[in-house]
Amino acid sequence: MFSERELERYQRQMLLFGGEGQERLKKAHIFVAGAGGLGSPISLYLAVAGVGTITIVDMDVVDQSNLNRQILHFDRDIGRKKTISAEEKLQGLNPDITINAIDVKIDESNAAKLIGNADGIVDAMDNYPTRYLLNTAAIAKEIPLFHGGIRGFYGQATTIIPGKTPCLKCIFPKAPPKEVFPVVGVTPGIIGTIQANEVIKYLLGSGELLTGRLFIWDGMQAHAEELCVERNPACEACGGITGSKTPARKKK
Amino acid sequence: MTVKIRFFARFRELLGTDIMTDVASGTMFTSLIATIARKNPAGYAAIFDEKGAFYEFVILMKNGKRVELEDAATTPVADGDEIAVFPPVAGG
Numbered sequence: 001m002f003s004e005r006e007l008e009r010y011q012r013q014m015l016l017f018g019g020e021g022q023e024r025l026k027k028a029h030i031f032v033a034g035a036g037g038l039g040s041p042i043s044l045y046l047a048v049a050g051v052g053t054i055t056i057v058d059m060d061v062v063d064q065s066n067l068n069r070q071i072l073h074f075d076r077d078i079g080r081k082k083t084i085s086a087e088e089k090l091q092g093l094n095p096d097i098t099i100n101a102i103d104v105k106i107d108e109s110n111a112a113k114l115i116g117n118a119d120g121i122v123d124a125m126d127n128y129p130t131r132y133l134l135n136t137a138a139i140a141k142e143i144p145l146f147h148g149g150i151r152g153f154y155g156q157a158t159t160i161i162p163g164k165t166p167c168l169k170c171i172f173p174k175a176p177p178k179e180v181f182p183v184v185g186v187t188p189g190i191i192g193t194i195q196a197n198e199v200i201k202y203l204l205g206s207g208e209l210l211t212g213r214l215f216i217w218d219g220m221q222a223h224a225e226e227l228c229v230e231r232n233p234a235c236e237a238c239g240g241i242t243g244s245k246t247p248a249r250k251k252k
Numbered sequence: 253m254t255v256k257i258r259f260f261a262r263f264r265e266l267l268g269t270d271i272m273t274d275v276a277s278g279t280m281f282t283s284l285i286a287t288i289a290r291k292n293p294a295g296y297a298a299i300f301d302e303k304g305a306f307y308e309f310v311i312l313m314k315n316g317k318r319v320e321l322e323d324a325a326t327t328p329v330a331d332g333d334e335i336a337v338f339p340p341v342a343g344g
Contacts (some may be wrong), residue, residue, distance in 0.1 A: 036344055037343070128342055149342055155341060156340075174309040176309040176342050178342075188344065189344075228316050229316065
């Protein structure tokens with residue numbers, strides 16, 4: 001059930017998907033890995049949409065050089081933990097949801113536990129080794145992984161449903177070398193918003209997800225396209241598994 | 253015969269994209285990409301290692317189907333092929 005305040009807050013989107021859709025969002029728990037360039041728009045839009053529980057994990061402190069793109073964090077937050085800043089902003093935007101902000105580095109030993117019983121994982125990381133950990137956890141838990149990546153004016157996104165679509169290792173078996181990547185804030189804004197849109201559609205169980213499709217954005221050309229991607233039957237992460245749960249219709 | 257080569261992300265910054273090129277029959281995937289990439293040494297160095305092999309993170313596709321890196325040197329291109337070469341985009 002919704003309070004008067006919630007009914008008013010979500011009025012315009014309930015015109016789209018009704019009270020039933022809003023209830024699905026409210027019951028959902030989404031895990032956002034990272035409170036940086038991608039994690040900012042993702043968590044902001046999931047919070048205002050009314051996703052009931054958002055766990056957001058980051059190990060960093062806000063740095064001045066983050067502020068060209070990490071719009072969760074303000075100038076006054078420099079030197080503060082990103083998790084504290086994130087919790088404050090997200091809770092401030094929507095006091096009717098639960099925010100779990102966890103200040104820790106995601107690694108092999110804690111990934112599964114941190115994700116817990118979340119309904120989906122959003123990849124807002126800046127490196128492939130951690131992305132592969134999220135991929136492994138998504139496969140083990142049979143929950144979707146909403147992938148995004150950016151560099152400069154370029155970005156990519158895809159929605160991974162374990163057992164049904166290619167996993168991250170099928171598409172990108174090897175990590176590129178680490179670098180200090182150039183970036184302008186609009187790029188994670190665009191890709192993060194696409195990821196959040198995927199999460200919302202998945203939770204509502206409507207629309208067409210970016211499954212089996214790698215969305216590619218070229219901001220310089222203002223051109224978006226997609227490449228079909230396929231499962232690798234010999235994939236070391238997901239080879240041999242088949243999806244047993246029906247995506248987007250899983251009820252708690 | 254003519255093939256089209258599409259680079260993405262950083263490779264596109266260095267080498268451009270939608271390159272239409274005439275190639276001789278029997279040209280292999282790797283030699284074609286290497287020839288195009290050599291037009292910019294930085295572009296070549298982003299895709300190939302010092303031994304002239306693709307970096308292991310490079311993704312190759314031909315007409316929407318993946319070409320494994322180990323097969324690229326022995327995979328011929330055909331008239332009208334559309335070839336995609338891209339890196340995983342890693343930032344967040």
